[in-house]
Amino acid sequence: MSSGASVQSVGDSRMKRVLLQTFLIVVAVAWLIPMVAALLSSFRYFERDTQVNGVFSWPETLTLDNYREAWEVGGIKNAFANTMFIVLPALVLILLLSSMVAYACSRYSWKFNVFFLVLFTAGNLMPQQVIFQPLFRIFKNTPWPDLLSDTDTGSLLGTKVAVIFIHVAFQTGFCTFVLSNYMKTIPKELGEAAMVDGASVWRQYWQIILPLCRPAFAALATLEFTWLYNDFFWGSVLLNQGSERPITSSIAVLNGQYASDYNLIAAASMMIALPTLAVYLALQKQFISGLTLGANKG
Amino acid sequence: MIGTSTVSTDIAQAAPPRGRRRRFSQLSRRDKTVLFVMVGIPAFIHIALVWVPALLTAILSFMKWDNVRPVDTAEAVGFRNYWEIFTIFDNQLFPALFNNLVLIVWLFLCSAVGILLAYLLDKNLKGTRVYQSIYYFPVVLSVAVVGFIWKSVMFNRDAGLLNILWPGDPIDFVGDQSKLFEFNLPLLDFPLGLSTNFAALLVAMAWRHIGYIMVLYLAGLKSFDPSLREAASIDGCNEWQTFRRVVFPGLKPINVVVAVITVIEALRAYDIVAALSEPRGTEVMGTLVTNSLTGEGGGYAGRGSAFGMVLFLLCIGFIIWYVINNFRERDA
Amino acid sequence: MTGKIEKSPSPSEVGFSLMSRRTLLASAAAVAAGGVVLAACGDDEDEGGSGGGGGDAGGEVTFGSNYSDEKPKAAMQAAIDSAGLNVKVNTVDHNTYQENFNTYVQQPDDVMCWFAGYRMRAFAGKGVLGDISDVWGNLPDMSEGFKNAATGLDGKQYFVPFYFYPWAIHYRKSLFEEKGYAIPNNWAELLELCEKMVADGITPFAAANDGGWPQMGMFDMINLRTNGYDFHVSLMGGKESWTDDKVKQVFTNWGTILDYYQPDVNGRTWQDAATALGNKEAGMYLLGTFVTSNFDAETQQDIIDDIDFFAFPIIDPVHGKDAVEAPIDGFMMAKSPKNEAGAKALLTALGGAAAIDAFLAVDPSSVAANSKAKTDGYNALQQKSAELVGSAKYIAQFLDRDTDPDFAAKVVGKAIQDFLADPSSIDTVLSTVEEQKQTYTFE
Structure with missing residues (x-):
């Protein structure tokens, strides 16, 4: 079929393209329906519109009131600050630590490097709830100077530092895995040339390998930002002060009194989704090119 | 083909020389110390906060403890917790295991769809970026948002979109635990099967999972050597044959990753189920574990840990399979 | 929503819609202002009553609240303000609060919101609550029924009732x-x-x-x-x-x-x-x-x-x-609060009529436990609720609070x-x- 008459093949491939586009559009529409429904309802009044006329009636008026109210009642500003206080340091630490392990294990051969890669990767795949109770006790019994946290619990428990720690412990696994695969694709010659120049292990890592890993960092930053940002479990079980909790708990706050005020929750949902969406759109290109999970053996 | 400015897919194409990794013994003492620290600090954090608690949970599963009193009030009860969950709480454990099994099969189907979408998007059609963003969109949403969208906007029996579009009698997508199909197992005195509300939940899960896999696979496809594909089509392979015989096998490592992510996501599934307030019929291992270990009623740490260990053992089985596939050949 | 198994709510969590959201804050502020005056009168009484324990009744008391919704939150703030103490409120959304209570109670605030009945007794039995029998000496306006609901299996009191709803x-x-x-x-x-x-x-x-x-x-x-x-x-x-x-x-x-x-x-x-x-x-x-x-x-x-x-x-x-x-909602004290005297003073004040009056003025969704609370401001449903419960010989809590x-x-x-x-x-x-x-x- 590849050797058919050229006219027919052009017609064929145009037909194919149209079919393909149609298929992709249909899927995209199906994907968007739930989002659009939620978005629309976030611009409507609940009591005097949705509840009276039904969820899918034509809105009487569109309003931004839901956004304003969700912003105030949900304490979104403070919660967002909390989330950033957790996510940003955690992200930096995760990328730093995992790149160190990945570097040591993928660029040097020593006895236990496979063991460590396995350990980190397997740990990341563990169901998180399974380890919660012992972890709670460990944090509770680990003294932590109040100076290094913004609370006065005296132990790690109840501080954002604890949440950062558990994120780092968990997510380092996945990042180590991706980064070690990525580093293996960097030619050894680069390191060897540096070695001849007398560069230490640390300088090779810091000045040669790390800059080359930028695409992988971009990809991981996107994924990890999404995961950490959306974490609800650790943020709520390890932080006993409501004012310390991350943004995912804002929806929980709105969920009581207004449990049936879908429009208000929809507005909060939209606001909460914005940062992750923005990060994804901004890093989309690097995201795809940097996420080398170990493909391409040529 | 090696790019000069950035190392990205270009360098990735140039198959790295193998077996030329630096021998550890050739390094200076200072360098050795540096490497040791570089691995040591992350390893300490990881082991202390992930593996040690996992081990303690394993021990707890043989104990009776209420989660609140001091740990020394815990008493050893042998395999009692396991016996309880397999016999007395069988009407929760086995439906949960069955649902997890359904999820594995279902998410594999979803992964196939994700791979298909990735393959189509890799053709660089007009609007690829837009499609890609739309399909990926659900992945960036937090579970609370996803739960809200499906429970309140889509599934609601009295006013949900699906029931408005559905011509027949309204369906209780959230609460209807009647089975779509069921069968009996020899030792169980109740039938297992797929309940209506879990089937509905599968749709919500697919919505998230497909985009996730699509992106992972797209990344793999982007780094796949296009000359191999051209060669295949010159050899007279049609598109399906090219994919099946050249592209898919060429992406074996990423296939393994997708398979593992799929299985683990299926076994760990918890959050969307919880966001839909986990009615009867939708129980999965993740909800059983979490409710026993963290909820207000979580005064039965031993039983919860036993549920947890069942889940853990299932996961670890796949983890081992994955590790063997992923590390054996390349680090030999 | 992200909570696991949900529990029955209390009206504090869901609130009554008897007042609009806009008028709410204004009235809360008004009540709060009034409360401070009331509290100034009641202060001496509290000081005298709350003996024992470390800490300074005037020092900061931490208060864990599951009154996370707008109106009940304002109402609770009014009630606390009426005590005239230095209280630091920690508000957590009610669903998560209940879900995580097991762990929260191991790193608690001095005073915590909770429910009467088995749900309180279970934690008292585990030894994570503070004995507040001496506070009950200062709560003469609580009926015997409420005292029973506040009593643990060891015969000591661990709970101060605030209100109930049928x-x-x-x-x-x-x-x-x-x-x-x-x-x-x-x-x-x-x-x-x-x-x-x-x-x-x-x-x-x-x-x-x-x-x-x-x-x-x-x-x-x-x-x-x-x-x-x-x-x-x-x-x-x-x-x-x-x-x-x-x-x-x-x-x-x-x-x-x-x-x-x-x-x-x-x-x-x-x-x-x-x-x-x-x-x-x-x-x-x-x-x-x-x-x-x-x-x-x-x-x-x-x-x-x-x-x-x-x-x-x-x-x-x-x-x-x-x-x-008719479930009863109220307060408990941590096993070893940072400020025990302050915590007991706060509990005494919250058990008094002024606190519940201030609360119900903002959020008239339930009925006061304190027998001296103002009832003339009750709306029809509140009055009927009080009568219904008053005429009953037995009061159950709710299935998930009774077992x-x-x-x-x-x-x-x-x-x-x-x-x-x-x-x-x-x-x-x-x-x-x-x-x-x-x-x-x-x-």
Whole structure:
């Protein structure tokens, strides 16, 4: 079929393209329906519109009131600050630590490097709830100077530092895995040339390998930002002060009194989704090119 | 083909020389110390906060403890917790295991769809970026948002979109635990099967999972050597044959990753189920574990840990399979 | 929502919509201002009463609150302000608060919001609560019943009641008038009324069970009416067999009204069922008095004013209507608070009339536990609630407050869902409950 008459093949491939586009559009529409429904309802009044006329009636008026109210009642500003206080340091630490392990294990051969890669990767795949109770006790019994946290619990428990720690412990696994695969694709010659120049292990890592890993960092930053940002479990079980909790708990706050005020929750949902969406759109290109999970053996 | 400015897919194409990794013994003492620290600090954090608690949970599963009193009030009860969950709480454990099994099969189907979408998007059609963003969109949403969208906007029996579009009698997508199909197992005195509300939940899960896999696979496809594909089509392979015989096998490592992510996501599934307030019929291992270990009623740490260990053992089985596939050949 | 198994709410969590959101803050501020004046008068009294313990009553007291919704939060702030103490409030959304209470109580604030009954006793038994028997010396206006509800198994007090709210069958007055329905006094009359409603094209019972707790209320009421309070308490305490004919009778009775329910109970939220009551699709609705919070004060005041309730009808004349379900919400103290004197002073103040008056002025959703609280400001529903509970001989809390919460949620809650999905399976369902009950350690 590849050797058919050229006219027919052009017609064929145009037909194919149209079919393909149609298929992709249909899927995209199906994907968007739930989002659009939620978005629309976030611009409507609940009591005097949705509840009276039904969820899918034509809105009487569109309003931004839901956004304003969700912003105030949900304490979104403070919660967002909390989330950033957790996510940003955690992200930096995760990328730093995992790149160190990945570097040591993928660029040097020593006895236990496979063991460590396995350990980190397997740990990341563990169901998180399974380890919660012992972890709670460990944090509770680990003294932590109040100076290094913004609370006065005296132990790690109840501080954002604890949440950062558990994120780092968990997510380092996945990042180590991706980064070690990525580093293996960097030619050894680069390191060897540096070695001849007398560069230490640390300088090779810091000045040669790390800059080359930028695409992988971009990809991981996107994924990890999404995961950490959306974490609800650790943020709520390890932080006993409501004012310390991350943004995912804002929806929980709105969920009581207004449990049936879908429009208000929809507005909060939209606001909460914005940062992750923005990060994804901004890093989309690097995201795809940097996420080398170990493909391409040529 | 090696790019000069950035190392990205270009360098990735140039198959790295193998077996030329630096021998550890050739390094200076200072360098050795540096490497040791570089691995040591992350390893300490990881082991202390992930593996040690996992081990303690394993021990707890043989104990009776209420989660609140001091740990020394815990008493050893042998395999009692396991016996309880397999016999007395069988009407929760086995439906949960069955649902997890359904999820594995279902998410594999979803992964196939994700791979298909990735393959189509890799053709660089007009609007690829837009499609890609739309399909990926659900992945960036937090579970609370996803739960809200499906429970309140889509599934609601009295006013949900699906029931408005559905011509027949309204369906209780959230609460209807009647089975779509069921069968009996020899030792169980109740039938297992797929309940209506879990089937509905599968749709919500697919919505998230497909985009996730699509992106992972797209990344793999982007780094796949296009000359191999051209060669295949010159050899007279049609598109399906090219994919099946050249592209898919060429992406074996990423296939393994997708398979593992799929299985683990299926076994760990918890959050969307919880966001839909986990009615009867939708129980999965993740909800059983979490409710026993963290909820207000979580005064039965031993039983919860036993549920947890069942889940853990299932996961670890796949983890081992994955590790063997992923590390054996390349680090030999 | 992201919480796991949900628990029955208290009106503090859902609030009443008797005041608009806009007027709310203004009134809260006004009450708060008033409260400070009141507190200034009451301060000396508190100081005198709260002896013992370390810390300084004037120092900072931390207060863990699950009053996360706008109106109850403002109301609680007003109540705290009325105490005139230096209180630092830690507000956590109520669902997460309850879910995580097990761990929270291990790193608690000095004073914590919680519920009376088994749910308090369980934690008292685990030794994580502070003994506040001496505070009770300063609470003369609490009745003996409330004191019992605040007492642990060791005979000491661990709880200060704040308010309560009853569960009853709600209906719209205008609908009953229009159709000439009479309030049913016994089960036969109830069934008769249901038939009439069906004939009029109305669904007799609005019904929800999303989260697994709303229908526990129906079980409680039918059990209380069929078998009486003593049996109910004994059953909740794990002392009776769930395969007993008496329990089966409860489900048989329940089965006779299931045909009159809205279909597909298990997936409906209580709010959606309340909406059906509001627009007269359904005639009756068994729920706590917080049902009115589903309606907006600005646009649906007519519905709110139109909602009334009646006590659950008699099933067995022996028991009559002697029992009512009325959960009590209140406060507890941590085992070793940072500021014990301050915590006890705060508890004493919160147990006083001024605090609950300040609270109810902002959020008139429930009825004061303190007998000296102002009742002249009560609205019709509050007055009726007070009468209903006042006339009852026995007060139950709620299924998930009267027994092991894990047993309530994971065993009984699931059994009720199974029963509602397939009433004919009740024998299997009950034998499973009985079997699983054996693995629990009731007090």
